[in-house]
Structure formats: structure tokens, C-alpha cells
Amino acid sequence: MRKLFGLLITIALGVMIILALDKTSAFPKFGEVNLQERISNQYLTEENVEMVGSANIVTAIVVGYRGFDTLGEVTVLFISALGVAFIFGGTKQQRLDLKFKPNFMLRVGSNVLLGIILVTSIYIILHGHLTPGGGFPGGAIIASAVLLLYLADDKFRSNVKGFKLIEGIAGSIFVVVGLLGLVFATAFLENFLPVGTVGQLLSAGIIPIIYVLIGLKVGSEIAGVVDNFLTEEESA
Amino acid sequence: MIQYASIILFVIGIYGLFVSKNVIKMIVSLNIMEIGLNIFIISIGFVGGGAIAPIISSTQDLGLIFVDPLPQALVLTAIVIGVGTTALALAFAKTIYKTYNTFELDEMEESA
Amino acid sequence: MTFFEIISLVIGILLLVIAFMAINSKKLINSVLFLSALSMLAVVAFVLMKAPDVAITEAVIGSGLVTALFVFTLLSLKRRESE
Numbered sequence: 167m168r169k170l171f172g173l174l175i176t177i178a179l180g181v182m183i184i185l186a187l188d189k190t191s192a193f194p195k196f197g198e199v200n201l202q203e204r205i206s207n208q209y210l211t212e213e214n215v216e217m218v219g220s221a222n223i224v225t226a227i228v229v230g231y232r233g234f235d236t237l238g239e240v241t242v243l244f245i246s247a248l249g250v251a252f253i254f255g256g257t258k259q260q261r262l263d264l265k266f267k268p269n270f271m272l273r274v275g276s277n278v279l280l281g282i283i284l285v286t287s288i289y290i291i292l293h294g295h296l297t298p299g300g301g302f303p304g305g306a307i308i309a310s311a312v313l314l315l316y317l318a319d320d321k322f323r324s325n326v327k328g329f330k331l332i333e334g335i336a337g338s339i340f341v342v343v344g345l346l347g348l349v350f351a352t353a354f355l356e357n358f359l360p361v362g363t364v365g366q367l368l369s370a371g372i373i374p375i376i377y378v379l380i381g382l383k384v385g386s387e388i389a390g391v392v393d394n395f396l397t398e399e400e401s402a
Numbered sequence: 403m404i405q406y407a408s409i410i411l412f413v414i415g416i417y418g419l420f421v422s423k424n425v426i427k428m429i430v431s432l433n434i435m436e437i438g439l440n441i442f443i444i445s446i447g448f449v450g451g452g453a454i455a456p457i458i459s460s461t462q463d464l465g466l467i468f469v470d471p472l473p474q475a476l477v478l479t480a481i482v483i484g485v486g487t488t489a490l491a492l493a494f495a496k497t498i499y500k501t502y503n504t505f506e507l508d509e510m511e512e513s514a
Numbered sequence: 515m516t517f518f519e520i521i522s523l524v525i526g527i528l529l530l531v532i533a534f535m536a537i538n539s540k541k542l543i544n545s546v547l548f549l550s551a552l553s554m555l556a557v558v559a560f561v562l563m564k565a566p567d568v569a570i571t572e573a574v575i576g577s578g579l580v581t582a583l584f585v586f587t588l589l590s591l592k593r594r595e596s597e
Contacts, residue, residue, distance in 0.1 A: 197450030
């Protein structure tokens with residue numbers, strides 16, 4: 167009965183969505199978008215690209231045009247990490263003992279892999295304004311390196327206070343860079359450094375600085391969440 | 403085709419939320435809805451006919467046809483927010499298990 | 515039919531089949547693993563629609579970290595059941 171009812175409601179909803187899609191001009195047919203009618207056309211003109219200086223247009227939108235949105239979204243991630251820490255919180259914490267024991271090969275291999283993963287993440291963060299990638303995926307790769315450390319050693323506890331310190335410092339510098347834009351230029355988070363040539367590593371003004379800060383903040387937050395999931399309160 | 407598939411994926415997620423009585427299954431359904439929505443938002447920015455990704459190497463490339471970069475920027479942050487909300491939901495599920503010793507909603511009502 | 519249409523048809527059908535299996539599987543761990551496979555297919559869909567930034571992010575987070583969090587939750591409960 168419940169399954170039939172759910173099926174009927176979902177089929178009605180799906181038919182409604184598909185019918186609404188075909189009759190409006192905001193959702194054209196797949197692949198037949200006219201970019202001249204959209205606001206995104208302005209991001210692709212030559213004078214605007216030279217003003218922002220980022221070769222990756224997606225990065226130019228995320229950090230350059232909509233930097234204030236990104237500050238809010240990083241804050242949402244911080245609040246959810248805080249909620250996880252609050253729920254799992256306790257004074258005496260110990261490692262959750264998993265059923266498998268890591269062997270010698272896993273321990274040695276993880277030490278080799280850790281360096282490669284960290285170098286990859288640093289490359290992805292630093293080239294966020296030139297190639298695909300940036301602070302969000304780079305930070306997630308840093309968190310997965312921490313996850314590898316936890317899986318390879320069943321006694322390992324990382325320094326959670328260090329993560330909290332890095333996260334707080336990175337978030338504060340983000341706001342300070344925004345306020346410097348207010349002092350040296352006209353608006354919050356506006357670019358106040360020289361832009362340089364499009365396509366060079368040292369270009370795009372404050373965009374690489376902010377992406378490095380976002381990478382550190384996202385990485386330390388997700389690593390803290392992973393630590394919270396792998397520890398528990400001492401039952402004894 | 404991918405556009406219609408993403409709408410049906412979203413609807414499958416809603417069906418899963420209706421039907422399943424298990425907390426973990428409900429979180430999985432929420433994640434399926436999120437993936438469907440992300441693919442849909444990307445698909446309304448797709449330009450067919452040989453358009454390239456919105457990444458240039460110098461300003462001379464700007465005469466080419468690009469796909470719409472704005473939906474990609476929105477989805478990029480939405481994915482990272484998704485891992486935060488999923489972690490919070492799993493933390494709640496673990497607390498529920500500590501209290502009732504089960505994930506099934508029916509058994510929780512019996513024991514309450 | 516062009517190559518793009520054939521690939522997108524296959525990806526679309528696989529997405530729907532795997533989503534259906536993720537909801538209807540009996541064991542919880544199977545459901546979580548189908549979710550991971552679903553997000554791997556979503557990466558292919560993002561690459562087809564020329565969104566490499568989103569594809570990298572989804573590959574790291576969707577099929578790596580979220581699956582790890584689900585599996586850790588299930589593992590910690592299995593241990594408590596056996597006591």
C-alpha cells in the first residue's frame with residue numbers, strides 16, 4: 167500500500183517536472199543553449215577576462231565574481247563540521263578498533279603514497295586558476311591523505327588541535343584579505359594586486375591566495391570530520 | 403538524454419525517501435537526489451556542437467565556443483557542502499543507533 | 515546516432531539501473547557501494563558535458579570520502595552487535 171502510494175506520487179511529480187521543462191524558455195532543449203542571451207556571456211568577453219586575469223573561467227566566477235558567496239559556503243561547511251564534533255564530543259577519546267589489522271606492506275606502501283598524494287594536492291591547489299581543480303578538490307585530496315594514514319595504522323591519532331588551529335587561521339586570513347580589498351580598492355574581496363598576464367602562474371591577483379586558504383580550510387575541516395568518525399568515547 | 407535521466411534520478415531519490423524505513427537507506431536516497439540535481443544543473447549549461455570547457459590558455463582563445471561556466475561554479479561548491487551535510491546526517495544516525503539499538507523506524511516505535 | 519549520443523544513452527540507463535539497485539538492495543553495505551558506483555558514473559557524465567572542475571571534485575568526494583564515512587558508520591555498529 168505504502169509502496170503503491172509512493173510510486174503514484176513520484177510518477178506524477180516526474181511527469182510534472184518534464185512537462186514544465188518543455189514549455190519554458192529558461193530551460194531550452196539539451197545542447198541548444200544560446201549563450202548570447204545569458205549573463206555568462208559577459209564572463210567570456212576579452213576585457214573582463216583581462217580584468218580578472220584567471221585562465222580558468224570557473225575559478226574566476228567562484229573566487230573572483232562571487233567570492234562573498236564562497237565565504238558563506240565555507241562557513242556552512244565549518245558549521246556542519248562543528249555539529250559533527252559536538253555530537254561525537256567527549257573528554258576521553260580513543261581509536262575505534264576495526265576488525266582488520268594493517269600488515270607490513272600496507273604500512274610501508276602508505277608512507278610512499280602519502281608524499282605523492284600531498285604533492286598532487288599542492289599542485290592542484292596552486293594551479294587552480296590555470297587548470298581544472300582548485301581549493302575545493304585539493305582540500306578534499308589532503309583529507310583523503312589523512313584518511314590513508316588512519317587506515318594504515320590502527321594506533322594513529324592525528325593532532326586534532328592542529329587542524330582546528332589551521333582552519334581558524336585560514337578563515338581569519340580570508341576575511342582579512344577581503345577587508346584589505348575594502349581599504350586599497352572599493353569593495354569587500356576586490357582585487358588589489360597587479361593582475362599580470364593571463365596564463366602565467368603568478369597572475370590573477372588575489373585569486374591564488376584565496377584558493378590556497380580555501381584549500382587549507384576545507385582540508386582541515388574534512389580531516390577533522392574523518393577523525394571524529396574514527397574515534398569514540400572510552401566505554402570503560 | 404542525460405537531462406531526462408537526471409530528472410528520473412531525482413524522482414527515484416524521492417521514491418526511496420517515501421518507501422524506505424531504514425535511516426541509512428534514507429541518507430542514501432538523499433545522496434541520490436543530490437547527484438541527480440547536480441547533473442541536471444550542469445546539463446542546462448551544456449552547449450552542443452563542439453563547444454569546449456571554459457578554460458583558456460591565453461586571451462586569443464576567446465573566439466571559440468564555450469559551455470556555460472556559471473552552473474559549473476554553482477555545482478562545484480554544492481558538492482563540497484554535500485559531504486558536510488552527509489557527515490552530519492550520519493552522526494545523527496549513529497546517535498539514534500546508540501539510543502534504540504536499531505536503524506529501522508518501525509522497531510523504534512515499538513521500543514519507545 | 516553520433517558517438518556522444520550513444521555514450522550518453524548508455525550512461526543514462528546505467529545511472530537509473532544502479533540508483534534502483536541502491537534503493538532496493540537488502541544489505542546496507544551493498545546499498546552504500548552502489549551509491550559509490552553511481553557517483554563514479556556521474557563523473558563520466560560530467561566529463562561528457564565538458565565540466566572537468568566538477569568531475570575532479572565529484573571523483574574525490576563522492577566516491578572516496580562519502581563512501582568512507584558510510585563504511586565507518588556501519589563498521590562501528592557491527593562491532594557493537596557482536597558484544
